[in-house]
Amino acid sequence: MLLYHHVGRFARPARQLGLYCHADAFARQMAYLARSPLTVVSLDRALAAITGQAPLSTPSVVLTFDDGFEDFREYAWPVLRAHGFPATMFAVADRLGARADWLTSPSAGDDRLMDAATLRALADDGLDVGAHSATHPRLSRLSPAKRDAEIADARNRLQDALGRPVKHFAYPYGDYDADVRNRVAAAGFASALTCIRDRAERAANAYEIPREGISYKDGRLRYAYKTRWRHNRRR
Numbered sequence: 001m002l003l004y005h006h007v008g009r010f011a012r013p014a015r016q017l018g019l020y021c022h023a024d025a026f027a028r029q030m031a032y033l034a035r036s037p038l039t040v041v042s043l044d045r046a047l048a049a050i051t052g053q054a055p056l057s058t059p060s061v062v063l064t065f066d067d068g069f070e071d072f073r074e075y076a077w078p079v080l081r082a083h084g085f086p087a088t089m090f091a092v093a094d095r096l097g098a099r100a101d102w103l104t105s106p107s108a109g110d111d112r113l114m115d116a117a118t119l120r121a122l123a124d125d126g127l128d129v130g131a132h133s134a135t136h137p138r139l140s141r142l143s144p145a146k147r148d149a150e151i152a153d154a155r156n157r158l159q160d161a162l163g164r165p166v167k168h169f170a171y172p173y174g175d176y177d178a179d180v181r182n183r184v185a186a187a188g189f190a191s192a193l194t195c196i197r198d199r200a201e202r203a204a205n206a207y208e209i210p211r212e213g214i215s216y217k218d219g220r221l222r223y224a225y226k227t228r229w230r231h232n233r234r235r
Helices: 023-035 043-050 071-083 116-124 144-162 178-186 220-229
Strands: 002-004 006-008 020-022 063-067 088-091 128-131 168-170 191-193
Touching: 006 023, 006 071, 020 023, 023 071, 023 220, 043 128, 043 191, 063 071, 071 116, 088 116, 088 168, 116 128, 116 144, 128 144, 144 178, 178 191
Parallel strands: 002 063, 006 020, 063 088, 088 128, 128 168, 168 191
Antiparallel strands: none
C-alpha cells in the first residue's frame, strides 16, 4: 500500500522530501506499475483480502494520497485515469478549499487544498475519498471529546460535501494510540491507515494498516524495491 502527498512540478525540496513526488516521476512510476506483475487494486478490494474475506490471487498494490492537495487534480488524476488505476484520497474535512495550515515549514509546492466541488467531481469520476480528520492534528494529543470531533465530524462533513459514504480513515502524521483506533472504529469507518512501513497484509487489524511512503528521492530502482521487495522478508 503506497502513500503519496504532493504530486506536481517543483524544484527539489530542501526538506520533508516524503511530502513530494515530481509529476514526471509519478508518470514513470505508474507506467512501471502498469507493466509490472503487480495489480493496482482499490482500498476496498485490499481490505477484503486483509480481513480474510476474499484473498487476492496476484501481488497487488493500493495507491493512496493524503491531504487533498490541489495539484493532485492536475497532475496525478489524469495519469491514474489513463491507466485505469483506482486510488483513495484522504481529505481534511474542515480545510477543503483552504491551505494546509498544519505545515510548519515553507512548502516546495502549492499548499492549496481541493475544494468540495472539485473533490466531489473527482469522486463522481471514480476517485475514492476517505477522511484525514477535520483539521489534521496529532490525534493522540487531544482530549476524548476533541478526538471524537476530529474523527466522527470529519466523516459526517465529507459525506455531506460528497453526497456519498466515506468509509476509510488515515491518521494525520500516522499518529494514533489504542483509544484513537477504537474511536475510528466506533465512528463507523471500515479501516484506518497508518504510516507504519510494512506490507498491508501484516496489519494487526483493519485499523492499523501499514503503508509505504513515496518520496521525491525515489528513482526507478528504489521505487521497484519499495513496491516489490522491501518488505518481502518473513518475520
